[in-house]
Amino acid sequence: MASTEASVAPTPLLKDELDIVIPTIRNLDFLEMWRPFFQPYHLIIVQDGDPSKTINVPEGFDYELYNRNDINRILGPKASCISFKDSACRCFGYMVSKKKYIFTIDDDCFVAKDPSGKAINALEQHIKNILSPSTPHFFNTLYDPYREGADFVRGYPFSLREGAKTAVSHGLWLNIPDYDAPTQLVKPRERNTRYVDAVMTIPKGTLFPMCGMNLTFDRELIGPAMYFGLMGDGQPIGRYDDMWAGWCMKVICDHLGLGVKTGLPYIWHSKASNPFVNLKKEYKGIFWQEEIIPFFQSAVLPKDCTSVQKCYLELSKQVKEKLAKVDPYFDKLADAMVTWIEAWDELNPAGAGASAPLPNGQKA
Amino acid sequence: MRTPPSLLSLTIDLALHNLSNISDLSPVPDHILLDLFLRTLRAGKLTEKVLKLFMATGKDEVLSLIEALNIQHIVIPVLPTTNIKDAEVDIVIGALHSDLTAFLNEWKPVFSRFHLIIVKDPDLLEELQIPEGFNLDVYTKSDIDQVAGSSTSILFSGYSCRYFGYLISRKKYIISVDDDCIPARDANGVLVDIVAQHITNLATPATPFFFNTLYDPYRKGADFVRGYPFSMRSGVECGLSCGLWLNLADYDAPTQALKPEQKNSRYVDAVLTVPAGALMPVSGINMAFNRELVGPALLPALRLAGEGKLRWETVEDIWSGMCVKVICDHLGLGVKSGLPYVWRKERGNAIESLKKEWEGVKLMEEVVPFFQSIQLQRSATTAEDCVVEMAKTVKEQLGQTDPMFARAAEAMVEWVKLWKAVQSS
Numbered sequence: 001m002a003s004t005e006a007s008v009a010p011t012p013l014l015k016d017e018l019d020i021v022i023p024t025i026r027n028l029d030f031l032e033m034w035r036p037f038f039q040p041y042h043l044i045i046v047q048d049g050d051p052s053k054t055i056n057v058p059e060g061f062d063y064e065l066y067n068r069n070d071i072n073r074i075l076g077p078k079a080s081c082i083s084f085k086d087s088a089c090r091c092f093g094y095m096v097s098k099k100k101y102i103f104t105i106d107d108d109c110f111v112a113k114d115p116s117g118k119a120i121n122a123l124e125q126h127i128k129n130i131l132s133p134s135t136p137h138f139f140n141t142l143y144d145p146y147r148e149g150a151d152f153v154r155g156y157p158f159s160l161r162e163g164a165k166t167a168v169s170h171g172l173w174l175n176i177p178d179y180d181a182p183t184q185l186v187k188p189r190e191r192n193t194r195y196v197d198a199v200m201t202i203p204k205g206t207l208f209p210m211c212g213m214n215l216t217f218d219r220e221l222i223g224p225a226m227y228f229g230l231m232g233d234g235q236p237i238g239r240y241d242d243m244w245a246g247w248c249m250k251v252i253c254d255h256l257g258l259g260v261k262t263g264l265p266y267i268w269h270s271k272a273s274n275p276f277v278n279l280k281k282e283y284k285g286i287f288w289q290e291e292i293i294p295f296f297q298s299a300v301l302p303k304d305c306t307s308v309q310k311c312y313l314e315l316s317k318q319v320k321e322k323l324a325k326v327d328p329y330f331d332k333l334a335d336a337m338v339t340w341i342e343a344w345d346e347l348n349p350a351g352a353g354a355s356a357p358l359p360n361g362q363k364a
Numbered sequence: 365m366r367t368p369p370s371l372l373s374l375t376i377d378l379a380l381h382n383l384s385n386i387s388d389l390s391p392v393p394d395h396i397l398l399d400l401f402l403r404t405l406r407a408g409k410l411t412e413k414v415l416k417l418f419m420a421t422g423k424d425e426v427l428s429l430i431e432a433l434n435i436q437h438i439v440i441p442v443l444p445t446t447n448i449k450d451a452e453v454d455i456v457i458g459a460l461h462s463d464l465t466a467f468l469n470e471w472k473p474v475f476s477r478f479h480l481i482i483v484k485d486p487d488l489l490e491e492l493q494i495p496e497g498f499n500l501d502v503y504t505k506s507d508i509d510q511v512a513g514s515s516t517s518i519l520f521s522g523y524s525c526r527y528f529g530y531l532i533s534r535k536k537y538i539i540s541v542d543d544d545c546i547p548a549r550d551a552n553g554v555l556v557d558i559v560a561q562h563i564t565n566l567a568t569p570a571t572p573f574f575f576n577t578l579y580d581p582y583r584k585g586a587d588f589v590r591g592y593p594f595s596m597r598s599g600v601e602c603g604l605s606c607g608l609w610l611n612l613a614d615y616d617a618p619t620q621a622l623k624p625e626q627k628n629s630r631y632v633d634a635v636l637t638v639p640a641g642a643l644m645p646v647s648g649i650n651m652a653f654n655r656e657l658v659g660p661a662l663l664p665a666l667r668l669a670g671e672g673k674l675r676w677e678t679v680e681d682i683w684s685g686m687c688v689k690v691i692c693d694h695l696g697l698g699v700k701s702g703l704p705y706v707w708r709k710e711r712g713n714a715i716e717s718l719k720k721e722w723e724g725v726k727l728m729e730e731v732v733p734f735f736q737s738i739q740l741q742r743s744a745t746t747a748e749d750c751v752v753e754m755a756k757t758v759k760e761q762l763g764q765t766d767p768m769f770a771r772a773a774e775a776m777v778e779w780v781k782l783w784k785a786v787q788s789s
Contacts, residue, residue: 139642142613149630155679209590243590252419289593333381
């Protein structure tokens with residue numbers, strides 16, 4: 001049974017099945033570095049801030065771009081659920097996409113190098129992660145057993161080795177770590193230099209802080225749960241958009257038996273945001289978190305919630321019941337969660353086929 | 365007006381400040397050398413290296429001053445200061461091979477500071493061969509029989525002999541490694557000190573209630589990420605540290621038989637807490653635990669009918685590990701997994717082992733749902749209480765399906781009795 005060095009099948013590009021969603025308020029210069037890896041894909045740019053400003057997209061990319069005027073036009077009154085002056089607006093891109101997979105990345109994230117000095121194709125790793133199963137029901141001590149060179153360890157039940165479908169692939173960052181403002185203030189010079197060569201499934205029943213900087217998900221499996229909340233202008237809180245989406249998403253994935261992976265790939269995070277500005281944004285969140293976490297940890301979804309939308313609407317009800325007493329913001333947020341689902345279903349009617357690709361720049 | 369320091373004085377001060385960068389003092393004029401030596405003494409900077417530097421000049425005045433002051437070379441190496449005293453650690457080795465010479469010599473750089481407990485597999489007939497240079501105690505069949513009684517001593521055959529070491533140890537921390545493993549080297553080629561890493565894992569808090577995406581937040585260069593609740597950042601005590609293996613990973617027989625060439629060459633530079641409520645296979649090959657917190661929960665109970673002397677032919681550690689994880693979750697303690705790595709040597713034939721281990725593979729299908737659903741009573745506040753309760757539940761729920769489990773439940777009860785008896789003696 002001796003096997004020679006098995007040739008590993010190349011990772012499929014998925015270029016017609018994946019959209020790259022990028023929120024931006026400044027410019028898209030960072031795309032130049034990503035060109036070798038991103039050029040085959042369609043981009044959805046969500047322009048935050050002043051809609052009269054022109055965001056220049058580097059030549060050669062196939063894209064659609066939405067500014068605030070477009071968001072208002074397309075969603076009408078429902079546009080109230082999409083944040084303004086916060087990268088949370090990116091979830092609008094998830095809603096208008098017609099593809100199966102979404103990869104989202106921040107405009108201050110660049111190509112990282114692995115310990116051998118090789119440039120990391122983050123998208124390729126995300127695709128590997130999302131196309132292979134997850135193992136949420138039992139922890140494998142050798143991490144992702146589907147990776148080349150790894151497997152299930154002794155004692156791992158065979159009946160669980162088929163794994164679960166992977167809904168989310170959460171990547172990490174070298175250089176500027178994703179710390180909260182207090183930690184940034186205490187450790188302004190700390191850089192993440194440790195390359196941990198692992199992908200692993202976050203066990204069922206365990207929550208984690210999901211960072212939106214380097215993230216891929218299966219829109220068909222979990223899309224409607226990826227609402228990034230009400231943040232930024234006119235809102236009492238910021239920098240909790242991806243956190244909120246992550247907690248909702250994980251509760252729903254656990255309920256539906258889907259898997260969430262974290263670890264590789266790494267990107268290079270270049271910009272450290274101002275910790276004092278961050279502190280102002282996060283301030284309320286730091287206290288509210290202490291109520292929010294127990295809420296999500298104990299959230300139970302009834303058996304008849306068999307779709308993501310049903311789960312999400314149920315969660316929004318529970319948010320209104322249990323978190324509104326923490327602050328009226330949660331009442332608004334619960335309403336926005338409902339609006340989001342309504343908008344999602346409007347733009348993504350069940351059974352609709354993929355629409356024809358639009359010429360560059362033209363909006364839906 | 366204060367006299368400003370002379371240029372010479374400033375130069376000597378600068379030399380003192382940069383002493384670590386100087387490799388040769390012989391060109392320095394005698395009187396300056398002497399002055400530098402005296403200032404070094406006064407500044408408390410006379411280390412072994414610096415002393416050698418001065419002596420190497422061969423200058424009489426300096427040498428006679430050293431003699432007059434009775435300055436001596438340090439012979440005993442200065443031990444690194446850690447929060448854990450070496451005296452709190454026992455290293456327990458279950459000897460399934462009689463010749464431990466190569467094994468122990470490989471581990472000498474890591475083990476020599478500590479006390480070792482070597483427990484000889486009671487089924488092993490040959491005399492143990494142990495090299496010099498270690499502080500150790502050896503236990504054989506007769507010791508086991510004496511302490512456990514000959515009827516209970518069946519518990520300690522094969523790989524389970526190591527549990528006898530855990531039983532009679534009096535230390536706070538136990539580190540246990542199989543006798544077919546040697547030290548690994550990390551990505552930089554540096555020898556992995558499994559004792560130091562396991563101790564660090566056990567002595568720093570665990571974070572079982574919320575997953576930190578940068579893994580162990582207490583490691584240098586890492587921290588809790590944005591969104592990690594502040595109230596959970598002090599963590600809980602770590603009860604168990606599970607290490608990993610390079611080269612021959614701990615796969616089961618079917619997997620290894622299918623992929624005989626597959627070796628684990630991936631060094632994952634992380635330690636992480638396995639979340640509360642998540643179960644995992646705990647391998648007995650390379651692990652450490654806080655005996656005071658979870659001692660009795662590491663127990664020899666599930667023995668396969670065809671259990672053999674290769675890890676592929678056992679599930680005793682998997683059973684024990686499930687008990688420990690459930691108990692840690694119940695008591696609010698943490699379990700870590702990841703570093704350190706050991707290098708595991710190849711031996712055995714997976715296909716041969718398949719004939720024996722299939723039984724274990726089958727059993728796991730019943731075992732896992734059981735452990736996933738077990739609820740321990742609030743009144744069980746110690747590891748001992750938890751084991752007793754667990755044994756009862758095993759007997760009631762699993763004992764009916766297979767006599768193997770009924771025997772395991774009995775073994776757990778025997779074990780706790782023995783544990784209590786030995787602790788109080």
